[in-house]
Amino acid sequence: MAAIRERVKVTADKLFDTVRDLIHEGNVRKLIVRKDERTIMEVPLTIAAVGVVVAPLLAAIGALAAIAGDYELEVEREEK
Numbered sequence: 452m453a454a455i456r457e458r459v460k461v462t463a464d465k466l467f468d469t470v471r472d473l474i475h476e477g478n479v480r481k482l483i484v485r486k487d488e489r490t491i492m493e494v495p496l497t498i499a500a501v502g503v504v505v506a507p508l509l510a511a512i513g514a515l516a517a518i519a520g521d522y523e524l525e526v527e528r529e530e531k
Contacts, residue, residue: 486515494508
């Protein structure tokens with residue numbers, strides 16, 4: 452099964468909400484958070500979807516959001 456990749460630019464204040472919404476969509480396989488072309492975090496969401504990892508993941512994203520600036524999310528989705 453092939454994957455579809457897309458990039459989304461978000462500001463720090465929208466980072467947490469955007470990641471939370473992507474996790475709830477359920478068809479996201481991997482999420483990469485970048486700031487200034489540096490990879491900050493790379494998370495396979497198939498593991499995060501299990502439930503135990505979701506809360507710490509969102510806490511880490513919330514901590515990143517405290518650092519002002521623009522972020523880019525690279526989202527890998529399952530092809531339908």
